[in-house]
Amino acid sequence: MSATFPGRRMHSRRFYRVQRRFGEAAAMLFGLVLLVWSITPIYNMWMIALDSHDAIFSGTVWPDSPTLESFRVVITEDFWYLENFWHQFGNSFIVGLSVTFLTLLIGSLASFTVGRLRLRHGWLLTNAALMTYVIPASFLAIPIYRIMQIYGLQNQLSSVILALTTFATPYAIFIFSQYGKSIPMELDESARIDGANPLQIYVRIYLPLMAPALVAVGTYALLLAWNEYLYNFLLLSTPQSMTVAVALAQFLNSDESPWNYMMATAIIYALPPIILYYGFRRYMAAGLTMGGVKG
């Protein structure tokens, strides 16, 4: 590889080594700050979950006599709010995965057709998608309620899935469009020359190159569906059909709830998305953009 002029080394090798170590130490310190920042409220939740009911607000920094009782209660469904915990947990998966899948599918198809296939007047589609955000989701409760009644979907999981997909998809379209700009059109063109049809370009070139964006938006859609409770309340009527997010909101029904159970439920409930993210995180690696087509 030729360079325009040789890169000048201005300092000794040892200087650079020290500089690197210093940089590494600074990064570690920063990482520590970040860790404390992220964990502290969660630590608070964890502490409450470990306390027995009386000691929750005693004002200590470490739990006096930690007990795993709340976790046991959650797992064995030993409390009346948690009677259907595992069933609702299953519902959370169904809703979460469906919304993720639909959002990624519909969103990527739409941004592909507008951005790559350059559908004429495609901008109409993205502008229309933006309309979804003119009124915040919490205030669209009544209209969405009404429309689900019109379609006869009340009290069915599919109504929640569709409602949440509606809210997540425009966001997916925007992020995919932005992200897709960094993928050169020449790739598509050369594939066409090689005789591929749009579907093949979509599956073999577009999707693999979009992998980091797919993981990011997918996590977003999953968490949206996972933690959403307003539309669950609104569109579903029976505890059997709801998700755990709703069960959590139940604890607010009374001003006397066992907060330790609530926090234990929350902690257990937060784990699956993390695990899923952990499983997919290698797709977030750099170099896939160009790596996929090198050689």
Added chain:
Amino acid sequence: MSATQQALAVGRATAAHRPRRSTWFGGLHGADYAWAIAFALPYIAIFFAFVLYPICYGVYLGSDPALYRDLFADPRYLTAVVNTLLYVGIGVNVKMFLAFLLSGFFMRKSWWTKSLLVVFILPWATPALPAYISIHWFLNGQWGMLNNVLYLLFGIDGPVYLNDRWLGLAGNIGAYIWKTLPFWTIILLAGRMAVPTELYEAAEVDGATGLRRFAHITVPMMASLYLVCTLLDMVFALGDFNATFFVSGGGPAMSTEVLATLGIRYAFTVALPRLGVAAVMSALPLLIPLVIMLMRRLRMSEGQL
């Protein structure tokens, strides 16, 4: 060498420049046109089925001018507007900036950075309700963990945070940033991954230092995504009521209310849902320019800038 590889050689060189509109795709031929329509149909279906009617109905709910007269007469309204502006202005921009910096931080290859990323996601993955309630308790003046830690480490008795408007607002904004920062960091991280490494390598060979590489490659390549994310997050922040509702509860004396919480109170505490919708729609003068900016950004995203 196949055409792909030839094109790629061309592609690499031109990747740093904006791809020009290719005449090949200027007009779609028959078969491709059908494909394009087919791909667009799922979203079009969603739009007509679930967006058009609800949005029109929602706008209709908030359309009575008398509602706005009542709204402006409410003494809490002005405070809520100010709070919302602060919430959106500070909350969104500080968070985006942090997300941008963090996205660079998380590009590092060390093992502990990768593990940290998974822990970092926790605030986002935790359900909002318990997380914000936990922060509410954390900030309690009497027995909250923050004051306990302050007492433990420094022996001082911290203030009652939620009794003061500005501390309460800071608490709300802080909680909101805490919860949503990982989300945007991941998005911007994905964006960083899209910046071709060849550009960095080429620049390094040319002798550019880290800072110059950052300023001349990273920033321009990510500018558009950053802007879109900021605009979108402003839209989301306008509608967020969880943080304010559970952390400060709008207190003390309704001084930390934002438009979203005010609207929810109208809608569900006094059964005046139309007034509630009007409260958030009164933010439209702020929202519409954002939406228009987004539209223009996205239109430009079709291949050229």
Added chain:
Amino acid sequence: MIHLSRRSVLRGSVYLAATGTLAKPFIAKAAAKTAVVWMNQGFIPQEDAAFKKVAEDYMKASGNTLDYSIMPFMAQNQKTISALTSGDVPDLVFMDAPSSIIPQNAWDDKIVDVSDVVAPYESQLADSAKLCSTFYNKATKQRSYYLCPVKQGATPFHIWGDLVEKAGLKISEIPKDWNGVWSYLKQAQAPLRAKGMRKLYACGLQITTVGPNDGNNVFTHFLIANGGENIVTSDGKLHTDDPVVREAAIKSVEFMTGLYKEGVVPPEALSWNDADDNNGYHEKLFMMDFDGTLSTELALIKDKQAFYHDMVTLAPINKNDGSPMKTQVGTGGGFIPKGAQNIEVAKDFMKYFMQPEVMNENLKGGLGRWVPAIPSLVKSDPFWLQSDMPCLKPYVEEAVLNPTLPVYEGFTPAWGQANAEQLWGQAHADVIKNGMKPADAIDKAFKRCNEIFARVET
């Protein structure tokens, strides 16, 4: 190579578009004899079980089906409001505290008149129950029954008796007048702190603007105790220009902010939400709390020492001028939205529920957290006044036997709106944080209150 043909993808997309938009709601108009009932979840599982029993018994007795759902009250609120606004309503909504929804919707003629259901029981119902169940309808220009009352709740004092003794005071010596209770108990703070309870406060006064109603409830009782109960009369008119009312309001603000400034109230109280006072009380961070229903005690029912010995429930006895105190009672029951498909079944079920025996059994099943709307029941059934639960007798006395007032929301929806703006909490905050004089703070609150009332009248 991929074998998905373009045509099949096209077909799939078109199908998706078509079904999504054109699906017809045949299922929406369901079969006739099933009534859809929305019930709010209780605070203890026994309340839910008791409701289920009534529903099951009714279904066996009548042959009709009740499609009931039990949901948290927040969810029920949101769902009910969405239903009432969009027009897709259930047949019956059963709420413990409907005063946030019924006044406005009855006003707007969105609820079915249930006078025919209430009529057979009218003579047996408590006055406050009747007044809490009648609302003004702007379309018909008259008041009528829109709620079928079943249960009532009041607000007692909850006191940690063991802490009172530890401070050297005696429960039996607590004065009978309203201000006296607070003044006596606040003395406990100094001795208890001297004994090592570093962060203890004497009075859990909910001087807050957060949380739906606790702050308003406390203020209203102070107002009544000072003689200002005519602030809203049963015709829905506001009487802030009445000097007695104004004087009472000013005295109330003075006393409450006085307590806060003396330091016997946790400083956090200014921004307490609905649960903060309960949490603090349970942790014995303060000695007494004035909060609605027996949920405070019943939450600790498993703690035998606390429930049977330490916690004391006290009913307010006298106003500050020595005359008997009138506490406010809320009323819960069922209402039928207009446009319901099965009004007949809904009415039938409510007729069944309101029968004294059914009502009584249901509330007993809920451990007495709510008292019956028919006062004679508490005298005829020993469960109420001869219970081994020490908290029940004072509560029943307060809610049923002592003089009571209905909550003002029944008189006009404007009061609910005024409360929602937390005007009284704002007045307290004005005095405490902004240094206003109580009289000025009250005048400011009254001014806004009048504006709200005027707005609703039009």
